[in-house]
Amino acid sequence: MATVSIVVIPARNEEDRIAACISALAAQTVTTDAFEVILVADACTDRTEAVACARAAEVGVSITVLRGPGAGTGPARRLGMDAAAERLEQLALPQGLIATTDADTEPACDWLERQLAHLDSGAEAIGGLIELDPGDTGQLPDEVWLRREADAERRLRSVRRSDPGAAHHHFAGASLGISAETYRRVGGIEPAPALEDEFFAERLRRHDVRVLRPADVRVRTAARTEGRAQRGLSVDLAVSSWLARRRFRAEQFDIGRLRELKGSTNVSVVIPTKDCEDTIGAVLEQTVGPARVAGLVDELIVIDGSRDATAARAVAGGARVVQESEVLPEFGPSLGKGDAMWRALAVTSGSIVCFLDGDTGDPDPRHLLGLLGPLFAEPTIMLVKGSFARPFRSGGTTSVDEGGRVTELAARPLLNLHFPLLSGFQQPLAGEFGARRALLEGLPFPTGYGVEIATLIDSLREYGLDALAESDLGERQNRHQPLRSLGEMAFAVMIAVERRLEGRTSSSGGQYLRPWQDGAIIRVPVGERPALATLRPALDAVVSC
Numbered sequence: 001m002a003t004v005s006i007v008v009i010p011a012r013n014e015e016d017r018i019a020a021c022i023s024a025l026a027a028q029t030v031t032t033d034a035f036e037v038i039l040v041a042d043a044c045t046d047r048t049e050a051v052a053c054a055r056a057a058e059v060g061v062s063i064t065v066l067r068g069p070g071a072g073t074g075p076a077r078r079l080g081m082d083a084a085a086e087r088l089e090q091l092a093l094p095q096g097l098i099a100t101t102d103a104d105t106e107p108a109c110d111w112l113e114r115q116l117a118h119l120d121s122g123a124e125a126i127g128g129l130i131e132l133d134p135g136d137t138g139q140l141p142d143e144v145w146l147r148r149e150a151d152a153e154r155r156l157r158s159v160r161r162s163d164p165g166a167a168h169h170h171f172a173g174a175s176l177g178i179s180a181e182t183y184r185r186v187g188g189i190e191p192a193p194a195l196e197d198e199f200f201a202e203r204l205r206r207h208d209v210r211v212l213r214p215a216d217v218r219v220r221t222a223a224r225t226e227g228r229a230q231r232g233l234s235v236d237l238a239v240s241s242w243l244a245r246r247r248f249r250a251e252q253f254d255i256g257r258l259r260e261l262k263g264s265t266n267v268s269v270v271i272p273t274k275d276c277e278d279t280i281g282a283v284l285e286q287t288v289g290p291a292r293v294a295g296l297v298d299e300l301i302v303i304d305g306s307r308d309a310t311a312a313r314a315v316a317g318g319a320r321v322v323q324e325s326e327v328l329p330e331f332g333p334s335l336g337k338g339d340a341m342w343r344a345l346a347v348t349s350g351s352i353v354c355f356l357d358g359d360t361g362d363p364d365p366r367h368l369l370g371l372l373g374p375l376f377a378e379p380t381i382m383l384v385k386g387s388f389a390r391p392f393r394s395g396g397t398t399s400v401d402e403g404g405r406v407t408e409l410a411a412r413p414l415l416n417l418h419f420p421l422l423s424g425f426q427q428p429l430a431g432e433f434g435a436r437r438a439l440l441e442g443l444p445f446p447t448g449y450g451v452e453i454a455t456l457i458d459s460l461r462e463y464g465l466d467a468l469a470e471s472d473l474g475e476r477q478n479r480h481q482p483l484r485s486l487g488e489m490a491f492a493v494m495i496a497v498e499r500r501l502e503g504r505t506s507s508s509g510g511q512y513l514r515p516w517q518d519g520a521i522i523r524v525p526v527g528e529r530p531a532l533a534t535l536r537p538a539l540d541a542v543v544s545c
Contacts, residue, residue, distance in 0.1 A: 004116065006098055008080035028110070038066060049065055071193060105175070110216070130175055140240075194232060225241055249471065269288055272303050277310045291369060302321045357431045371384050386471055410493050411428050422468075433452070444531050
């Protein structure tokens with residue numbers, strides 16, 4: 001029987017799974033001489049190619065291996081599908097089927113047969129039903145599946161607005177089918193680094209190609225949280241699993257329980273301040289005081305850069321006050337909040353360090369207890385971010401959840417775009433966070449407002465998502481800055497993110513033009529201090545000062 005189908009499989013380092021995929025194709029109800037396989041080995045550093053070829057030889061499947069560019073799933077899938085279209089054209093089969101799946105997926109035995117039948121019935125593009133491997137699903141929290149079911153129902157409702165007969169909402173690279181003629185007509189699949197299937201669906205819509213979503217075209221795919229793609233199912237599952245296991249509430253940790261959990265752990269609390277004379281006293285008394293009385297805090301430092309009476313009031317509140325520019329003076333004067341935090345780390349000794357803001361207008365013990373709890377209870381957690389309800393108060397008006405303007409307009413879009421594993425954090429820019437010293441001393445610190453998002457991204461890279469947590473600390477009200485000042489904060493956040501993108505370095509020295517001041521140029525702090533671990537042993541002398 002002549003070849004009528006080409007199956008395209010992009011793969012990067014899938015030696016443990018590719019053999020099962022090839023075996024599933026060999027078990028198709030169409031004969032093995034009716035299809036060929038194109039494997040795109042995409043910058044593999046393992047034995048994916050050798051394993052695939054060996055299994056294909058064992059089961060009698062014709063396989064061609066192409067070397068992918070290593071630029072993500074989209075370019076690899078595009079390379080393979082272009083080659084498949086060319087091969088079918090050489091065979092004078094413009095209506096032949098290009099079917100693509102993933103290396104960690106096992107198609108049902110009639111996967112190709114059903115797609116060919118749908119093409120014969122007039123379908124041009126086919127999205128298969130994607131089922132998760134039950135052998136993997138038991139490893140994920142129940143909340144993940146509840147969230148996925150709710151999302152599937154929402155997406156299916158959306159699909160059925162334009163296609164009432166759709167059996168499911170799926171249109172993903174794990175199971176796509178299209179005729180060679182239609183593939184060429186629409187210009188091929190998008191070579192996007194990830195989510196190329198979503199871009200392809202939009203391209204098909206623009207060319208008036210209807211996607212058929214039948215229930216009888218099925219594949220089973222791995223439900224893993226560590227995939228090769230920057231986005232897609234594995235990222236979705238990882239974030240959902242994180243939300244279920246690494247989100248805490250301060251109410252889970254009362255003082256009595258924390259006293260039991262603390263053991264011999266040494267805790268430092270650091271409060272960076274700048275002109276906080278009206279609030280620092282209450283923060284020390286109400287937020288830190290109860291934990292300190294209970295023996296949960298071993299060291300309390302206010303790192304100050306104020307021109308008002310903040311330092312005096314902090315001393316009165318029982319804190320050790322350190323002037324920020326007097327620490328590590330060889331680095332010059334302190335340049336911003338991140339610089340102050342970095343210098344404070346150098347004069348603390350706790351194995352856990354918690355940073356709190358000094359300008360909180362409604363201090364509460366939960367703001368500290370909720371950070372300590374996860375770190376005490378879970379030794380594998382390295383960093384805990386605080387999250388708050390952030391009302392915006394102006395005059396006598398309060399707007400719920402309108403307080404985090406830089407978060408919503410800069411940080412959250414950037415994380416969703418470049419670091420989607422961190423998209424589950426409610427407040428990635430929260431200044432209240434706790435971490436283990438080993439983590440903090442191993443990271444560079446931006447000198448300004450980029451410090452929070454940089455710490456989050458760098459911690460993800462060093463320790464992985466499972467080592468990060470977020471704790472709901474209740475409600476928080478602090479000083480709201482003018483919109484134009486927030487623009488400068490967002491600028492620092494953007495530069496910190498840009499510096500952490502692969503292959504990118506920021507060319508900005510922090511120059512920021514203010515057109516409302518006749519084009520005045522100011523310099524926003526965007527420099528970065530080196531990881532303190534690189535300054536040992538000189539640092540040990542600083543701690544004792």
